[in-house]
Amino acid sequence: MILETISNILLIVGAFFALTGAYGLFKFPDFFTRVHAASVTDSIATILLFLGLILRTDFDLVAVKLVFVLVFVLLTSPTASHALAKSARHGGVATLAESNNKDNTDG
C-alpha cells in the first residue's frame, strides 16, 4: 500500500514537471532558454515518471526494461539537446544577450 502511494506521488510530481517544462517552452524569450525548458521535461519528468512506474511493477523483467528505457533516454536526450543547440549556434541563432546588444548598438 505504501509503494502505491509513493508511486502515485512520483507520477503526479513527474506530470507536474512535464507540464511546467511544456509551459516554459512557450514563455521563455530566447531559443536557448527554450532548449533548457524542453530538456527539463526530458530529464526530470522522465526520471520521476519511470521511478513511479518501477514501483508499480513487482521488480521483475518489466522493471529491468523500465530501467533500460530510463537509462537510455537519460543518455540520449541531453546529447540530442546539445546537438540541437550546437547546430542552432552554427546556424546563426543569436542568444538573448547578443540580440540585446545588437539592439542597443543600433540605437
Next chain:
Amino acid sequence: MVLAATCIAVLSVMALALARALQADTVYDRILGINMFGTKTAVLIALMGFLSERPDFLDIAIVYALINFIGMIAVLRFFEYTATSGR
C-alpha cells in the same frame, strides 16, 4: 486513476510541444518541438502499457526512444551543413 491522469498530462504536454513546433519561427524551434514530442511518446507508450496491464508495450517504448534519437541526430546533421540563416 492516477495513471490515467498522468497519461492525460503527458498527452497535453505532447499537444503543447506540437503547438510550439507549429508556430515556431526558426527551424530549430520546430526540431525542438518534434524532439520533445518524440521522447514524450516513448513515455506515453510506457504509461499506456501499465494502464492496460500489458508489459510488452515497454519493448515498443525502448525501440521508439532509440529511433527518435537517431532521427533527431539525422535531421540536425542535415540542417548543420545546409544551414540557412536561423534568423
